Structures are given as structure tokens and as C-alpha cells.
Amino acid sequence: MISGVFCASTTPLNADLSPDLGAFTAHAKALIADGCDGIALLGTTGEANSFSLAERRSILEAGVGAVGAGRLMPGTGVNALPETVELTRHALSLGVTRVVMLPPSYYKGVSDEGLFRAYAHVIETIGDSRLQLVLYHIPQVSSVPISHELIERLVTAFPQTVVGIKDSAGKIENMSAMIARFPGFAVLAGADPLLLPLLGMGGAGCITATSNLVADSLATVFRHHADPSRKAEVEAAQARINAFRDLSNSYTQIPAIKAMVAYRHGAALWTRTRPPLVGLTPAELDDLKHRLTAIGASVKDFAA
Amino acid sequence: MISGVFCASTTPLNADLSPDLGAFTAHAKALIADGCDGIALLGTTGEANSFSLAERRSILEAGVGAVGAGRLMPGTGVNALPETVELTRHALSLGVTRVVMLPPSYYKGVSDEGLFRAYAHVIETIGDSRLQLVLYHIPQVSSVPISHELIERLVTAFPQTVVGIKDSAGKIENMSAMIARFPGFAVLAGADPLLLPLLGMGGAGCITATSNLVADSLATVFRHHADPSRKAEVEAAQARINAFRDLSNSYTQIPAIKAMVAYRHGAALWTRTRPPLVGLTPAELDDLKHRLTAIGASVKDFAA
Secondary structure (H helix, E strand, O other): OOOEEEEOOOOOEOOOOOEOHHHHHHHHHHHHHHOOOEEOOOOOOOOHHHOOHHHHHHHHHHHHHHHOHHHEOOEOOOOOHHHHHHHHHHHHHOOOOEEEEOOOOOOOOOOHHHHHHHHHHHHHHHOOOOOEEEEEEOHHHHOOOOOHHHHHHHHHHOOOOEEEEEEOOOOHHHHHHHHHHOOOOEEEEOOHHHHHHHHHOOOOEEEEOOHHHHHHHHHHHHHHOOOHHHHHHHHHHHHHHHHHHHHHHOOOHHHHHHHHHHHHHOOHHHHOOOOOOOOOOHHHHHHHHHHHHHOOOOOOOOOO | OOOEEEEOOOOOEOOOOOEOHHHHHHHHHHHHHHOOOEEOOOOOOOOHHHOOHHHHHHHHHHHHHHHOHHHEOOEOOOOOHHHHHHHHHHHHHOOOOEEEEOOOOOOOOOOHHHHHHHHHHHHHHHOOOOOEEEEEEOHHHHOOOOOHHHHHHHHHHOOOOEEEEEEOOOOHHHHHHHHHHOOOOEEEEOOHHHHHHHHHOOOOEEEEOOHHHHHHHHHHHHHHOOOHHHHHHHHHHHHHHHHHHHHHHOOOHHHHHHHHHHHHHOOHHHHOOOOOOOOOOHHHHHHHHHHHHHOOOOOOOOOO
């Protein structure tokens, strides 16, 4: 069963908005050193949908070189099924067997039947028994929710392949219902504040944006949540996580996470985003710096 | 100024769900024979976002071979800006200078600043003065509306390139406000029932799904709407258009349009859709056949 703390890593950009692979690999190594079990690169926080297939392949290859295939769980789901197949096969060709797969999300209000056919087409076309597929439920962005009925059909048809879900909708009730209904199915929280309560009910871990900054605290919660003697330490770690999360969400989240990573590494390049996302303004960056300091972050300055 | 009746053409599929280029080119020729001024292939109705870049290129090339580059106005906007650049450059390389460009639509609630930067990046990277770009406002599917403030910025920055909009939201007030605010900017209706009222207020024409079936009637409305002596003929044509549109919208629209095209050409292959869209059921197909006959359509049967 997939479990642990996975970082929804951000993707640094060069001045021409191409991926900065050197900065990416350095960050990936830092995340593992922080205590991440793995890196769920190329998700929503990683701006994956803003990158071409060629860029996505280059980012994944850089990640494999930096931390090894076994640590990586890339996003490979795009709107066009042949391209989802292509990206997933590319991951498998590198020895990366675990992927997080968005459903096609251009059309809205599609049926479970249509989504089942989409996932089934991809799984059957790939036909690789190594594949471990994590579904991706993030309806506030994708507008295409993953229903429990769809999960039921998929785990019944592909029990060795469809092994979990990243639930980024932020509703603990949805996660507890999936844990109860699908034994052995990994439910991973996409929202940091839910890690501790989720683990208490049998959840598998998390894939979160804040772990770009406080993966050490997330690892503390994950490893020691069941140890009564460390209750205060675990609760303090969760409170620290929540403070970083609340801070990022008081701006536009993804640009704010990137700016916080810029202050972590002391490198302005991290503040860049690909359109349609827009980086924080100079005033916001300055405000963020003070607020990071106020919550106890170690801030490295950078020239804008 | 771009004007006329453009068909948002559907894309036929082989049994393996690859595009059937032979059926596509035959249909494209039929649409021009019907009276379409051009074909806006690879839009929402054409399931463009469900096709890989390679498939999109092959469909456009087949279209150029069938009816000529001057008749085509393909969709080229995808989520990743380098791929929007690639598809648009490919169109230009074939002599296709007019494109309909979706904004990146994975992220929701993005700012006009972010969308401006996205379009500006694409236009400046391509750097081809031949490009005629039609914006695409279809918020009920893309979830990313094109605001008037964004249009103002784009037509000011790129007056020779950003020349029009396809408005598929179905609100005549939005179209009339754009016509008033942006002189010389082509406002094209994406909803068939609005063609006649739009033309009365200075609109440029339409890009609609129903023109896969009744482009002759749309051409009648477009060509004769201002001629009082043909008022009855024009109103009858608009009524016929509306009857086909209402019929398609009483099912899931895109599969229904494809099924109606199947009955037009007498070919079951047209009923296929790519997941996540699902074709009509046998019962729905049978029901549709009777309702097509009831509104006076010429129905060619096919073996399922």
C-alpha cells in the first residue's frame, strides 16, 4: 500500500519560463532530506498542465536522476488519452511505477461511465502489471470529481492497478467514507491540516503543497501520530504545518508556495510562474517575508 | 473582418477511436457544399481536447487537403502554452492563418493579467503577422471566461492579430456589449438560435454545432437577414435551425450531434465518441431517428 508523506513539488522556471532542471533537482534532494517519503511532482502545485509533454518528460527524468525512480510519483493525466498513455508509459520506462492520474477535465458534467471508459482505456492500452495508479480528486480545480461509484468500478475491474486516491477537496468525511468502503485502498490527503485526523482513521498519508516547506513536520506527524508519548510533539508539528498552509492560502496559493520556496532557498527564480498563474507582486513578496519570519520560518533573502 | 457561417465540425472516429480522416474530409466537403463559409474544426464539438497534438495536426492537414487552407479556422489553444504555440505555428505552416484559441483552462479563477500574459506570450513567441486570432469564450465548459477588460487589453496590444471572439455562452447581451465596445472586432455566435438577432445588431456570423446538419439554413439567415422581401424565408430557416438545436440539446449535446451526423451520412462510425464522452445508447439512437424524421430531416439509416 502506498503510504507516507509525498511532496506536491513546485517547478522552478528559468527567465524564459522553461523548467529550471538544476534548481528542480536540488529542491528534490532537499525534500528527501527533509523527510519526504517521496515526491509527487507534476501535479497541480507543480503547474504540470502548463508544461508540454516534452517538458514533463524532462522534469521527470531530472527527478529520477536526482532521487531515484522509487521516490517519484508523477502526475500523468491530461485531457487527451493518447497523451496520458504516452506520459505514463514514459514514467514506466524510467522505472517509475506509481503515478497520480487526473481524469480528462475539459468536458464538465461527464458521466461515471465516461470516466470509467477513460481510465480503463488508458490502463488497458498500457497493459503493464507494474503500474500503480492513484486517482486524483480535486474538483475545485479540475471540475471533474471522482465519485465513490467510479472508484468501486475501477478497483473491481483493476484491483492490482488502481490502488489509491489523492483527495484534495479538503473534506474529511469524503476520506473517511472511502477508507471504510475500500479496504487496502490508499487515501492520501491533499490538504495539510487533514493529515493528523486522516491518519487517526486509517488514511495512508498525504500529498501536499506545504511539504515544499515543512516536510519535516509532516514526517513527524506521519511517523509518530500513534505514539501517545509524543502527542504534544505531533500536535505542535501539525500546528506548524497549518500556520504555513494558512499563510500560503492568504495569497493565491501556488504563486505563494513558490515565493515561500524562494525564501527557503534564497533564490528569486522560484517566484516565477507560467501564465495563466501570476507571481506575487513585490509588495506581496515583502509582506510574505515578514509573515514568514513571524511564524518562525528561516528566511533567506534574495535579490528580486 | 472574419464573417460568415462556420461549422464547429465533429470528428469521426475509427473503431480504435483514432480519427477517421477519410470520413472527416468527406464531411468537410459536404459542409462547404451546404453553404458554410468555413469550417471551425477542432473545437469543443470536435472533441479537440481529447486528441493528441499529433492527431490534431493530422486532422488539420486532412482538412486542408479537402477544402483548402482558406476555409479552415482550427482550434489551437491548449493548457500548455508551448503546445498552443506549436499547434498555431503548424496551422500557419499550412497557410491556415485564422485560429480559434481557448485560454489555458486547467486553473480556475485566474486573473485577466494572467490570461493577458498567456495570450501575449503565445502571440509574441509566434511573431507572425499573418495570424488572425479569434478568442474563445465558453465558460460553461472551459470555466475560464474572456472578460471585456481582457479583450480591451488584447485588441489594444495586438490590434492586427486579435480580431474576434467566438461567444458560446449564449447570452445576447454579452455579444451586443462587445459589438458596441470593440468596433471592427468580429463577434461570432456559438449558439445557433442567436444568429439572426446577432446579425441584426452587427454581429459577424456564427460558429455552431448544428451547422453539421443545417448549414444551408444558417447560410440563408446569414445572407438574407437584411432583405425585407425574404423575411419569411429567413425566419423559417432560423426556426429549422432551432428545431435541430433543441433536438440535439435534449440529449447530451456532442454525442447527439454526432448521432445526427450519422443519420445524415448513413454511417454508424459517426456515433463514436472519445471518453470521457459517451455515445448515445441504442434506445436513444432509435428515439433520435424518429424525432429527426418528425422535424423534417432526411434520415439515412445505418447498421449499428
